[in-house]
Amino acid sequence: MNSIDLARLLPWTSPDGKPCYLIGGTGTGYISRLADRMEAEQMEAAAVLVGEARRTLDSCAWTPGEIHLLAYDLNDALTKVHRVSESRGARLRQLMDGGGGGASAA
Known part of the structure; x- marks a missing residue:
């Protein structure tokens, strides 16, 4: 396995929007715990x-602006949840493959 295979995708990006990774470690260090909390x-x-x-859509009394804001917020949340699922899935694959890399399957 190369070092990127042993890396944890973190739940934040760099200032220019690139993914951030934690290489190595035990999965219990400060950055790992911070990432766990943020996830x-x-x-x-x-x-x-x-x-x-659900409440907004059920009320049938929303404005176009409310729907636009809801769509924006849902997209943001879905993007973050997708990143968490990618990170956790990669860590589970490492454990199943025996790579470990010190990452925990949080």
């Missing part, structure tokens, strides 16, 4: 937004 917060925010979206 959990992103997943919780997405769950809350899904509930808000």
Whole structure:
């Protein structure tokens, strides 16, 4: 495995929008714990937004501006949740392949 195979995709991007990775480590260091917390917060925010979206759509009393904002917010949340799923899926594959790389399957 090359070093990128042993890397953890982090739940944030660089200032120019490029993916950030954590190489090596035990999965229990400061950056890993920070990433775990941020992933959990992103997943919780997405769950809350899904509930808000359901209530908004069920009310049938929304304006075009509200729907536009809802679509924007849902896209942002889905992008973050997708990144979390990619990261966690990659870590699970590492564990299944025996690569480990020190990453935990959070």
